[in-house]
Amino acid sequence: MKMVFRWFGENNDTVTFQQMKHIPGVEGIAWALHDELPGAEWPMEKILEIKEQAEQAGLHIHVVESVNIHEDIKLGLPSRDKYIENYKRTIAKLAQAGVKVICYNFMPIFDWLRTDLYKEASDGSTALFYEKSKVNGLDPFELVKQINQNSDFTMPGWEPERLQHLTALFEAYKDVTVEDLWDNAKYFLDEIIPFAAEHDVQMAIHPDDPPWPIFGLPRIITSQDHIRKYLQLHDSPYNGLTLCSGSLGANPDNDIIGMIHEFADRIPFTHIRNVRVFDNGDFIETSHRTQDGTVDIKGIVQAFHENDFEGYCRPDHGRHIWDEQCRPGYGLYDRALGIMYLWGLWDAYRQVTTIEGKKVQQ
């Protein structure tokens, strides 16, 4: 298991490379050119700039999260070919710079969704929270406004530039069915996967967060059956999965451990975090520790271990603790604690053997 840490860029993150390096076992960043809008071809100079910065700090850039997909691709519009071409050119450049895995999602309009970025727990810490009834009764425009007002940071998936066209986007999706979205995903994969394979870059689809349709928009990467179907749409090791325990765990019916066993050889990247799901379907993000939420983090790490997981892993959203001022969900402290918990579990499953008098872990 290779540990990486998400980084949002110099001007949009409070965590420094040096701080990341102080967390045991962190070897790289999960990064993106956050200024580039979906559909754009990423400039090589900017890619190389990040590479140089990261490598100087002793961190690699093997994992990109995310190269976002233009809505025209998800909508299946004729203009998608132009954006698919740009996507390929970006893949080629990233490959040239040494990138091995590209995480992306196929969610219409929105990326992740929460109703509260700073929900307070009884111990005074705060965390991202999803209140089901609020989403069901809420106008998406109102929510976008609230999310952007309550954050000093640009939130990926919720960029004001992207969202200023919200009315037009909702109109465009009006007649797009779940079947259409599957067809459009297949079209994208048939174009992209052979190209990514040629460049030895593994594509890794991120599950929908939360894993159910919101605001009447279709969502397809929600369950084990749907993930299986997605991986089979274009059956290749380069069509992989970012197994995100928190996104999938928001639906307690999802058997995440079963998914790890079934899709093991198609998971180049995993996000591991915990959530507590309440009886009414609301959920709050918690510490990574198994007992603190409803996701069996211990079982997940064990399943990865049993499958000799050699892919990339990152801790995911953390709580805001110790008065840290940070991006919602992306502070240093709780994610660093999360990493140590993951390593603790991982190492506990490894066998220590003594070879020529020295302790070696396998």
Ligand code: DNO
């Ligand atoms: C949220 C993240 C997502 C994720 C994308 C992948 O914090 O897990 O925004 O990066 O869905 O494309």
